[in-house]
Amino acid sequence: MTPALEIRGLKKTYKNGFEALKGIDLEVAPGSFFALLGPNGAGKSTTIGIITSLINKTAGTVKVFGHDLDTDLQAVKRSIGLVPQEFNFNNFEPIGEIVVNQAGYYGIPRHEAWERCEHYLKELGLWEKRKDMARTLSGGMKRRLMIARALVHEPRLLILDEPTAGVDIELRRSMWDFLTRINTDGRSIILTTHYLEEAETLCRNIAIIDDGGIIENTTMKQLLAKLETETMVLDLSEPPPGIPQDAPVALRQIDDLTLEADIRRGEHLNDLFRVLDQAGIRVQSMRNKANRLEELFLRMTRNGQSPSHLTPGAGGTSEQPENQA
């Protein structure tokens, strides 16, 4: 099956000599919900800029659904919808016109453009605001406007660069639902985000880019399986009489009502709970100390380490500041 996106040997060197991409290879399957992650300055936005022809590449090939960026640019452009990181619409234009004009740039007649505009603005809860100037919208509304604008020409591949930055939790969840729905309908989606929980929740495939190179490209399941140790936080209903010495996992007391347990791959929570039960320790609730993907991401991108360098029990989450990403 033709990949939604196929990148081979992509390089970009800016005029000031900065080498943003050092020959990356990437393939996104059709219908995929794909996460492209990386720290700031890793090359994510440059990659997206080249795919959407906003940035000229230095070398390499890019194909979108088999259409080559160099020889079939029009077809590539028709296949892609872009939701950029920065707001890039005319603040002094009504939002309905922004969406309809975008359709016009793709050669869609105005009456049909208004029908599509109505559909997507209603889906994203903006139809009532269609006559309002874009500058009057809140940050979350502006993000949704850019999604409606990117979808109005019905692209097969939607690229979202930090779509939920600055969006409150409730709205973020509703955007996740919307994106999941359009992905289920068959549209391929590439997502970059700093909210790693978002990538873990939405995406089935993932690539991590760092320092201009792809350091990981796999399924989310396989990537998370590389996490050797997870730290669980146990909230107790009463102070423990003591910490059992024969616990099958590393166990430590944080305060009167909190324990932390480092669970290595292959160890079972049942064994831990049996020991806790025997010791008279009553657990009220349990949670993962940090987002699993976040933990992997930090390990892999820090010092440019590859996943093969990850060592079992290498300090667990206790070495990582929470919510750093």
Added chain:
Amino acid sequence: MSESHLRQYWIAFRTIVTKEVLRFARIWVQTVLPPVITTALYFIIFGGLIGERIGEMEGHRYMDFIVPGLIMLAVITNSYANVVSSFFGSKFQRHIEEMLVSPIPNSVIILGFVFGGVARGLAVGVAVLLISLFFSPLSVHNALVMLVIVLMTSILFALAGLINGVFARTFDDISIVPTFVLTPLTYLGGVFYSISLLPEFWQGLSMLNPILYMVDAFRYGSLGHSDFPVALSFAIIAGFIAVLYSVALVLLNRGVGIRS
């Protein structure tokens, strides 16, 4: 190119022109009204008060002589200003990217912006023409020449505004050319006087000014008087349009000022 593509490009072109027209129409107090007021003052002061003392120019009442030039002045400055400010604004706010990610050919982007500028140039030109009727009767010697010259001139300066917008990096950059190049060339382009009044050296120098030929040809269409053959004026304007369009197309194809 297939018929389907041509239709899509036509829709894209119409979209850009409509967007441009709505843009300047929304802010008509900033875009249409000021040149109309300024030109009305020219009519009152230069044409009415001072013109009465000047007497005739090339056999015409001074007021009648300056009307074609002032209409051209309004068309030139507004065609230029519309495109330079709109194109730079779209770069500044980055909504030029809406077009760059879409499959519109650069030639259609150029034509869209240019005809948006032409729309404003003609709108202001018509408004100035209507104001002039309070001071001078409408004089038409050759309507076709008037119409074609004003249209070509408007296209030419809209293209020039686009090229300025491509290179502009700051708001200062979009006012430098109009202030230091366009306005002097227009004022020295025979708007207020006939070139025959100048000493021989200055006449020769003035002939390097392309605006002179545009004003002269438009005046021919209105009053039937010209210093140069009208065909020469058409050829010069057409030549400039061809050159500026080619330059604009090369700049956009290379992504100058708009792509990294």
